[in-house]
Amino acid sequence: MRRADRLFQIVQYLRGGRLVTAAMLAERLEVSERTIYRDIADLQSTGVPIDGAAGVGYVLRSGYDLPPLMFTRDEIVALVAGIRMVRSWGGISMARAAAEALVKIELVLPQPERARAAQTHVFAPQMELTDEVRMRIDLVEKAIEARDILGFGYEDRQGAITQRSVHPLGLWFWGKVWTLVAWCETREDFRMFRLDRAAGLATTGAQFRPVAERSLAECLRRYEAQYGPQR
Numbered sequence: 287m288r289r290a291d292r293l294f295q296i297v298q299y300l301r302g303g304r305l306v307t308a309a310m311l312a313e314r315l316e317v318s319e320r321t322i323y324r325d326i327a328d329l330q331s332t333g334v335p336i337d338g339a340a341g342v343g344y345v346l347r348s349g350y351d352l353p354p355l356m357f358t359r360d361e362i363v364a365l366v367a368g369i370r371m372v373r374s375w376g377g378i379s380m381a382r383a384a385a386e387a388l389v390k391i392e393l394v395l396p397q398p399e400r401a402r403a404a405q406t407h408v409f410a411p412q413m414e415l416t417d418e419v420r421m422r423i424d425l426v427e428k429a430i431e432a433r434d435i436l437g438f439g440y441e442d443r444q445g446a447i448t449q450r451s452v453h454p455l456g457l458w459f460w461g462k463v464w465t466l467v468a469w470c471e472t473r474e475d476f477r478m479f480r481l482d483r484a485a486g487l488a489t490t491g492a493q494f495r496p497v498a499e500r501s502l503a504e505c506l507r508r509y510e511a512q513y514g515p516q517r
Contacts, residue, residue: 292317293325299386300336300346301393307343314382357395359402365391367408374412375459377423414462422481423457425489426466430454433494436468438487440479447485448472453494455502469500476505 292315299306299314308322315322323340330336338344357365369391372384392400429436436454439447452468463480470477481487498504 289325293329296322296325296329297334297346298390300344301390303345303348305338305343305345308340311344357399362395362399362402363406363408366403366406367410370408371410374410375415376420377427378417378420379424380427381420416482419464419482422484422487423464425487426454426457426481429489430456433496434489435471435492435494436466436487437490438479438484441483441485450477450479451490452477452479453500455505467502467505469494469505476500476508 295315296311299311308319308326311322312319326336326338326344335347336344337347366388369384369388373381373388376384388403392403395403426436428434434454435451437449437451440450441447449472451471452466453471454466454468456467458465458467458478463482466479466481466484468477468479469475
C-alpha cells in the first residue's frame with residue numbers, strides 16, 4: 287500500500303469519534319506501530335484534527351467529515367442490505383470492510399436518513415458459511431488481483447479428489463455457496479470450483495499473465511453462448 291493511501295485509510299478509520307489505538311491501526315494496515323505513530327504525527331502536522339497519544343489511542347475531532355450524502359429511502363435500504371449480506375456471507379476481510387463502510391455511510395448521512403439506515407429491517411443471518419471458507423474467499427480475492435496461480439485438491443460430487451492448478455478469474459456467490467471461476471491448467475479449460483470443496487487452497491508462488499483466450503470476459507462469453515444473456 288502506498289503511503290498516501292495508508293494516510294487516507296488512517297483518517298477513514300478515525301472517523302466517527304471512535305477511539306482507535308495504534309495497535310488496531312497497525313494490524314488493519316499491516317504495518318508496525320512505529321509507522322502508525324509517524325503517520326499520525328505527519329497528519330497532525332498538516333492540520334488534520336487528531337487528538338490522542340501513543341499508548342492511549344487516537345480520535346478525529348468532529349467537524350472533519352465529508353459533506354452529507356443524499357440517498358433516497360430505496361437507495362439506503364439497498365446499501366444497508368448489501369453491506370449486511372457481505373458482512374454475513376463474505377470473506378473475513380470483506381466482512382470487516384463492510385462493517386467499516388456502514389459506519390462511514392451512517393456518519394455522513396443527514397439525521398433523517400441516518401435514522402432510516404438504522405431502521406432498515408433487512409437482515410442476512412450467517413448460518414452455514416464456516417470461517418475456513420471465509421478465509422478462502424479472502425485468499426482468492428487477493429489472488430485474483432495479484433494474478434497468483436492457486437493450487438488445491440478438489441472433491442467432486444462423487445467424492446473423488448483431483449489436484450488442480452488454476453488461474454483465478456472471479457468469485458461468484460450462489461446464495462449459500464461461493465464458487466471460484468478459473469482457467470484450469472489441469473483440464474486446459476474454464477472451470478467453476480466450490481470453495482467449500484477446495485482442500486489445501488493456497489498460492490503456488492507462481493503468477494499467470496493475462497491472455498484473452500483465458501480471461502473472465504471469454505469465460506462469460508462462452509457461458510452466455512451456452513445459456514443465454516445473463517441479467
